[in-house]
Every structure is written in C-alpha cells, then in structure tokens.
Amino acid sequence: MPEGASMTVAGRRVLVTGAAGRIGNVTTAHLAERGALVTALCQPGQSVDGADRVVHGDTRSEDDVAQALADVELVVHLAALAHRDAGTPYAVYTTNVVSTFNVLVQAAQRGVRCAVVAGSINRYGLPQGVDQDARPPYMPLDTDIPSDVSDWYSLSKLNDENTSRMVWRRWGTDVVTLRFPHVNSAEGLEAQSAQFTRNPRLGLTEAWSYLDVRDAARAIRLGLESGARGANAFYLAAPTTNIPYRTEEVLDALAPDVPRRERFVEREVPIDLGDAERLIGFHAEHEMQLETRDLPAGLR
Ligand SMILES: NC(=O)c1ccc[n+]([C@@H]2O[C@H](COP(=O)([O-])OP(=O)(O)OC[C@H]3O[C@@H](n4cnc5c(N)ncnc54)[C@H](O)[C@@H]3O)[C@@H](O)[C@H]2O)c1
Incomplete structure (x- = not known):
C-alpha cells in the first residue's frame, strides 16, 4: 500500500508542462478523464486534447510559468529536451535544469503541495554515456544504484532529483520523480523490441525495460494521488523485458561479471519495482506479448 493519505485528482487544477509531448498528451487526457482541470503549458503552435486551459510559453521563463500556475493545486512537470542529442549540450542541460528549478520553485512558493516530475532511467548515467561497454554495478537496477554520468542529458536528470529534494526540504512540497524507462505507444515499443531482439547488447544498460505510455500516464496520476511524503x-x-529471451540466460551471455542480487524468473525485468509499488501503488497494466525463446547461439 502507498504511504500517506491519498486523495484523487477529481476537481483539482493540475498544471501539466510539456503537455503536447508523447507522455504529456496521453497524461493530459487521462487526468481530464479522471475529472482533473488541466492547465497545459505548451510551446507556441502546439495543441493538446483534454486541457481546459492552455498557456503557450517556455518553462524557462519566470513570467510564463507564473501565468500557468494560476489557481494550480498539483503539478506534473514533463517539459524537457528528452534526449542527449535533442539539442546542443548547453541547450539540453540548461533547458532541463532551469525548467525543473523554475517550475518546482515557483509552484512551491505558491503553496503547491505535490508535484510529479519526469525523471529518467538515465540518471544513473550508463544508457546515454560515453562508454558503450559499460555495465551496471549490479542487477537489478534499484533506487540506490550509483551514478556514473558522462553525458549532459543524464546529468540534467540527476540534477533534477537534487532540485526536487531542495524544494521539499525548503518548502515541504512532496515531489515524486518517476525514473521512466523507454516510454512509447505499443507500436513504438514494438520497434525497439525488434531492434533489441536482433542485438540484445543495445538494451543491456536499460535493462531491456519499457513502459507503455498509458501506464506512464497512470503512474503520474498515482504519484499525484499517493500522498507519498x-x-x-x-x-x-x-x-x-522487451526481448524474448530469459533474463538469466541473456545476463549469463552478455554480463556474466555483473553481480545479481536476485534470481530472475523467465523474462522478468532486472529492475527493482518495489518502491513504485510501495510508494504509489503502481503496477503496469500493459505488457508486450512476446513468446519466450532460447537465446540464439550467435548472440551468446
Ligand atoms: N519517452 C521516454 O522514453 C522518456 C524516458 C525517460 C524520461 N522521459 C522524460 O519524460 C518527459 C516527457 O518526455 P516525452 O517522451 O513526452 O518527450 P517529448 O519530447 O515528446 O515531450 C517533451 C515536451 O516538452 C516540451 N518542451 C521542451 N522544452 C520546452 C520549454 N523550454 N518550454 C516549454 N515546453 C518545452 C516540448 O515541446 C515537448 O512537447 C521528459 O522530461 C523526458 O526527459 C521520457
């Protein structure tokens, strides 16, 4: 069971930043279906279904964010340059850390009690890092996994977690950071699955993990409703996992030196999902239907 007192988003005004993006679009519609009044903060020219108020602006701007926060009780912060290569290192890092700082600090100063922030699996540094042969220090990846960051996107997501902690320490605003794995529509997930099935090495540092975008939206709502302090x-x-091979078999072949802290059953994802369950009561509802098969000899 999640800790703390829970409530629902129904009838509450929620600011969603990055609302026109892949996760933001589905999240806005999901929150609206659950009765939330959604203020969508989008970039100029973007549109989103389900929002009853749309503010066009920039999450780095103090004025735009102040305008978007009018009457807001809860915040979902998704706006970011969502990949290492989505801009120059300067653009990716500064957009992400300034936006998160600006949104969370202004929200907290206005009395917002709870925010959910899009973190990333990349905060531990390896998937978009400089060393293609890097291996996780242990499996499963868990809340306490050490970071070894060598790219500016991962650094921005790691720093965002510090910003969230600062905001909670100073203003007492509860912040849930969801360290998302690859999030996509069912079709998008299938494309990545096909690529990793051909070459499982490509998905090792992401632990072959994924999340359907509908589950991401639901996790965001649960984060707002959880009462997690x-x-x-x-x-x-x-x-x-998003590959058809047994997790133990693929780890034996590709990462035999990585210590395993548990034994994985069949295609169990090597990520510790315990805190997601304990803190916000989250279990994914949408799973890829892959038939388990032996790892081909050529991939061992
Ligand atoms: N999709 C994934 O696989 C994934 C995985 C891990 C983390 N995340 C994180 O989840 C969040 C949402 O990702 P997404 O996949 O929906 O990405 P996306 O690129 O589809 O959406 C991001 C949105 O943020 C907006 N944005 C960017 N800079 C802005 C600015 N300065 N002002 C206002 N809006 C701005 C963009 O216009 C876009 O609509 C991001 O923080 C991303 O880092 C995504």
Whole structure:
C-alpha cells in the first residue's frame, strides 16, 4: 500500500508542462478523464486534447510559468529536451535544469503541495554515456544504484532529483520523480523490441525495460494521488523485458561479471519495482506479448 493519505485528482487544477509531448498528451487526457482541470503549458503552435486551459510559453521563463500556475493545486512537470542529442549540450542541460528549478520553485512558493516530475532511467548515467561497454554495478537496477554520468542529458536528470529534494526540504512540497524507462505507444515499443531482439547488447544498460505510455500516464496520476511524503525518486517499468529471451540466460551471455542480487524468473525485468509499488501503488497494466525463446547461439 502507498504511504500517506491519498486523495484523487477529481476537481483539482493540475498544471501539466510539456503537455503536447508523447507522455504529456496521453497524461493530459487521462487526468481530464479522471475529472482533473488541466492547465497545459505548451510551446507556441502546439495543441493538446483534454486541457481546459492552455498557456503557450517556455518553462524557462519566470513570467510564463507564473501565468500557468494560476489557481494550480498539483503539478506534473514533463517539459524537457528528452534526449542527449535533442539539442546542443548547453541547450539540453540548461533547458532541463532551469525548467525543473523554475517550475518546482515557483509552484512551491505558491503553496503547491505535490508535484510529479519526469525523471529518467538515465540518471544513473550508463544508457546515454560515453562508454558503450559499460555495465551496471549490479542487477537489478534499484533506487540506490550509483551514478556514473558522462553525458549532459543524464546529468540534467540527476540534477533534477537534487532540485526536487531542495524544494521539499525548503518548502515541504512532496515531489515524486518517476525514473521512466523507454516510454512509447505499443507500436513504438514494438520497434525497439525488434531492434533489441536482433542485438540484445543495445538494451543491456536499460535493462531491456519499457513502459507503455498509458501506464506512464497512470503512474503520474498515482504519484499525484499517493500522498507519498518527501522527495522520492524511483524506477518503474513493465514487469517483463522487451526481448524474448530469459533474463538469466541473456545476463549469463552478455554480463556474466555483473553481480545479481536476485534470481530472475523467465523474462522478468532486472529492475527493482518495489518502491513504485510501495510508494504509489503502481503496477503496469500493459505488457508486450512476446513468446519466450532460447537465446540464439550467435548472440551468446
Ligand atoms: N519517452 C521516454 O522514453 C522518456 C524516458 C525517460 C524520461 N522521459 C522524460 O519524460 C518527459 C516527457 O518526455 P516525452 O517522451 O513526452 O518527450 P517529448 O519530447 O515528446 O515531450 C517533451 C515536451 O516538452 C516540451 N518542451 C521542451 N522544452 C520546452 C520549454 N523550454 N518550454 C516549454 N515546453 C518545452 C516540448 O515541446 C515537448 O512537447 C521528459 O522530461 C523526458 O526527459 C521520457
């Protein structure tokens, strides 16, 4: 069971930043279906279904964010340059850390009690890092996994977790940071699955994890409704991997030296999902239907 007193989003005004993006679009519609009044903060020219108020602006701007926060009780902060290569290192890092600082600090100063922030599996540094042969220090990836960051996107997501903690320490605003794995529509997930099935090495540092965008939207709502106290950051994912091979077999072949802290059953994802369950009551509802098969000899 999640800790703290729970409530629902129905009838509450929620600011969603990055509302026109992949996760933001589905989240805005999901929150509106649950009765939330959504203020969508989008970039000029963007549109989103389900919002009853749309503010066009920039999450780095103090004025735009102040305008978007009018009457807001809860915040979902998704706006970011969502990949290392989505801009120059300067643009990616500064957009992400300034936006998160600006949104969370102004929200807290205005009395917002709870925010959910899009973190990333990348906060531990390896998936978009400089060393293609890097291996996780242990499996499963868990809340406490050490970071070894060598790119500016991962650094921005790691720093965002510090910003969230600062905001909670100073103003007492509860912040849930969801360290998303690859999030996509069912079709988008299938494309990545096909690529990793051909070459499982490509998905090792992401632990072959994924999350359907509908589950991401639901996790965001659960984060708002959980009553989880403090600044919490944790992994979440579908319970199985996006490759058809048994997890133990693929780890034996590709990462035999990585210590395993548990034995994985069939295609169990090597990510600790315990905090997602304990803190916000999250379990994924959408899983890829892959038939388990032996790892081909050529991939061992
Ligand atoms: N999709 C994934 O696989 C994934 C995985 C891990 C983390 N995340 C994180 O989840 C969040 C949402 O990701 P997404 O996949 O929906 O990405 P996306 O690129 O589809 O959406 C991001 C949105 O943020 C907006 N944005 C960017 N800079 C802005 C600015 N300065 N002012 C206002 N809006 C701005 C963009 O216009 C876009 O609509 C991001 O923080 C991303 O880092 C995504």
